[in-house]
Amino acid sequence: MITFDNVTKIYAQQSRAALSDVNVDIDKGEFVFLIGQSGSGKSTFIRLILREYRPTRGTLYVAGKNLNQLRSWKVPVLRRQIGTVFQDFRLLPGKTVYDNVAFAMQVTGKSTKEIRGVVPETLELVGLDGKEKRMPDELSGGEQQRVALARAFVNRPKILIADEPTGNLDPATAVGIMKVLDRINHTGATVVMATHDSTIVDQMRRRVIELSSGHVVRDENEGVYRNS
Numbered sequence: 708m709i710t711f712d713n714v715t716k717i718y719a720q721q722s723r724a725a726l727s728d729v730n731v732d733i734d735k736g737e738f739v740f741l742i743g744q745s746g747s748g749k750s751t752f753i754r755l756i757l758r759e760y761r762p763t764r765g766t767l768y769v770a771g772k773n774l775n776q777l778r779s780w781k782v783p784v785l786r787r788q789i790g791t792v793f794q795d796f797r798l799l800p801g802k803t804v805y806d807n808v809a810f811a812m813q814v815t816g817k818s819t820k821e822i823r824g825v826v827p828e829t830l831e832l833v834g835l836d837g838k839e840k841r842m843p844d845e846l847s848g849g850e851q852q853r854v855a856l857a858r859a860f861v862n863r864p865k866i867l868i869a870d871e872p873t874g875n876l877d878p879a880t881a882v883g884i885m886k887v888l889d890r891i892n893h894t895g896a897t898v899v900m901a902t903h904d905s906t907i908v909d910q911m912r913r914r915v916i917e918l919s920s921g922h923v924v925r926d927e928n929e930g931v932y933r934n935s
């Protein structure tokens with residue numbers, strides 16, 4: 708589903724590579740934690756998958772496409788196959804929970820009938836049924852992140868990228884968000900989550916890819932945050 712083939716990324720005006728000779732293969736349906744200190748290259752890894760940048764060297768394949776060769780006008784088609792959530796939720800403040808999620812379907816041209824079927828089902832999946840009419844500022848942080856997850860997943864993308872999704876949440880709330888991500892993963896979606904949350908990584912025991920100064924220094928199944 709995602710293949711980094713000897714990928715190096717050097718930003719303009721920088722001498723040091725943000726990612727260096729990265730070789731990683733992520734299969735359909737995998738759940739991967741991306742860990743590493745601040746500046747180790749996690750965001751760069753994610754931004755390359757989203758084709759915000761191209762590799763300086765090496766080749767990147769996502770959902771069957773060679774991103775080096777992907778034409779700019781096809782990038783939106785790629786991004787429709789990738790759901791994203793971030794630490795800061797990024798909801799539309801003037802829209803209800805329902806409308807925040809429905810909007811993601813409207814922009815891809817889905818019919819009202821389809822939207823009326825899929826949005827409630829997705830809100831139930833993330834544990835928000837009954838809260839459809841609330842505004843974002845009437846929700847807790849955990850609930851706002853659930854809305855963001857519903858919005859990211861409502862079009863049933865093949866890949867879900869979560870960049871520090873629990874970074875603003877207390878530990879108990881974070882566990883609830885991880886349960887939702889696990890549920891989404893069990894529907895067959897590939898999940899890549901960048902995190903600094905060692906407790907979560909240690910609890911979940913999924914594949915761990917650790918970056919250090921742009922290099923993959925560890926890639927192990929059922930991994931933990933710190934290798935002792």
Ligand SMILES: Nc1ncnc2c1ncn2[C@@H]1O[C@H](COP(=O)(O)OP(=O)(O)OP(=O)(O)O)[C@@H](O)[C@H]1O
Nearest residue numbers: 718719721725743744745746747748749750751752
């Ligand atoms: N747009 C950019 N232009 C130049 N250098 C950049 C840019 N974005 C990131 N970098 C540099 O690339 C390296 C990797 O940064 P990156 O943001 O990928 O790390 P990170 O692991 O996501 O860090 P954090 O945990 O703080 O989000 C750092 O040295 C950073 O300063």
